[in-house]
Amino acid sequence: MQKREVKMAKKKINNKKTKAKKPKKRITSLKKAKNTRIKKQKKKITSKTKIKNLLDKMPEAAELLFDAGLFCVGCPMSMNETIGQGCKAHGMKKKEIEELIKKINQKLEQ
Numbered sequence: 001m002q003k004r005e006v007k008m009a010k011k012k013i014n015n016k017k018t019k020a021k022k023p024k025k026r027i028t029s030l031k032k033a034k035n036t037r038i039k040k041q042k043k044k045i046t047s048k049t050k051i052k053n054l055l056d057k058m059p060e061a062a063e064l065l066f067d068a069g070l071f072c073v074g075c076p077m078s079m080n081e082t083i084g085q086g087c088k089a090h091g092m093k094k095k096e097i098e099e100l101i102k103k104i105n106q107k108l109e110q
Contacts, residue, residue: 046101047082047083047084047098047101048084050078050079051082051086058104058108060107061107061108064104064107070086072086083104087100
């Protein structure tokens with residue numbers, strides 16, 4: 001009987017040790033989650049950003065797109081098309097695309 005009791009006591013001690021480690025993992029995963037949220041907020045718009053994602057993130061960007069001659073808000077292609085693709089399809093040059101993206105990022109920072 002004593003050997004059995006000793007084994008049971010050792011199992012309880014081992015279980016307590018493993019249980020103590022689990023909360024630490026949760027804390028680190030929460031820190032990682034907070035860090036990824038912060039990184040996502042700082043992410044800038046590029047020519048590879050999809051128009052739909054841009055308008056979901058920043059609806060006021062539609063005004064800048066309208067000023068540039070892009071009426072992507074009602075276009076079904078905007079769901080899968082990037083800003084760069086849409087601009088090229090409307091005949092914009094590389095410099096014009098870069099200027100538009102700068103304006104969008106400036107408005108995003110405000």
